Amino acid sequence: MEIDFSTIKVIGFDADDTLWVNETYFRDAEEHFATLLEDYETKNKIDQELFKMEIKNLGLYGYGIKGFVLSMIESALELSNNEVSQATLLELLNLGKNMIDHPVEILDGVKEVLKGLNGKYRLIVLTKGDLLDQERKLEKSGLSVYFHHVEVLSDKKEKNYQDLLDHLEIPVNEFLMIGNSLKSDVLPLVNIGAKAVHIPFHTTWQHEEVEEPKEKNGYITVGKLTDVLDFL
Template sequence: MLAHINYIAFDADDTLWENETYFREAEAQFAALTAKYFPTDDIISRLFETEMRNLPRYGYGIKGFMLCLVETLTQITTDPIPVSLLQEYISLGHAMLDKPVIVLPHVLALLQALSPSYQLLMLTKGDLVDQERKLKKSGLASYFHHIEIMSDKKPADYQAILTKLGCEPADFVMIGNSLKSDILPVLALGGYAAHIPFSETWEHERVEEDVVHPNFIALTDIREILPFLKRIQQS
């Protein structure tokens, strides 16, 4: 029997607003700046290795990414690093932090449609200060009953939030673009999870296998969650 959904949670980056494209652009600029020290084709993979090694230290977000840019450069050259190049890296990070917040299509209308009937949550990874900046600039904060900036998105992390809210997993649906972070952990708890793909996916968030689960919802348009919720209400 289908549950009655009380809480609907949204990921933020690349679900509510654009994010990953800014990292891809920054990586390309980093590779161009570093080309004199290392082949462009290899520098991105070296950067990714540095990011993965430092993820437990820095967590997710632009500031950790900036530190990984500098560390990667120190690993690929023994030459003195010009201060001007380091300044360009810092400027690259600052530009990312100053990017406009572009709310994705249909998000605002969906939140307006859902907020009268459901408790809406925003559950996202990332740097606290930066995510708060983006939320404020997005103009979406007022639609959410609860907002959580999470250090990670494992099943235990979701369970802790559900316990705090007094919500059973079967009465909860998570909407997000990452199968690894937004979908699989929630399905493991017995909740519902709706995947809405974004045009860019960070290598760390990629999942190769198909997701097969009775509580999995595949979306091509975020508004497609509405008929799913209607079916539950009528069950």
């Protein structure tokens, strides 16, 4: 179905895995975690238990590296029956610090797209995760000059988006969201009447995986970010 983007005045960008690489580092950390705990369980079991711990703790810690590290530590204690060494726990803490300190790797085409859209539309960042970490990444990226507003949400559900659009006085028919997650960046927006562009990233967190609707209503999927310049 062809979508009319002529009413769009404000464009929201997801940050992680839309503007810069993020999930790849979590997958690398999970591999390291499994190696550290290999004396206690199989890799498959370790992966499963860590994921379950992350989901259990989402309501307490929210999204982001800090909550991930706390979940790794708690999982390590459970998987080892509290026998994991202090050295391993310290290594998990350092693993999280290294993730936070990792250089920001901007994805291909991001600067080209932001330069192309800047001035034509009001651009904002809508992301979830740890506030301090996301602010740090945005500053390191050098992309903040392109955005009128940055919002770090506790979650990305219909109500989160609707409340924010109301607060920023953005009519829903004038808003377009661009992101890599169907679950978080696309479907909630089309459900409230906005439009969205889905740009899949090669790695997706298990929690973000959803089945694609049989009919695409209100959004399109493109292969790369620069494709949006063909219709915006």
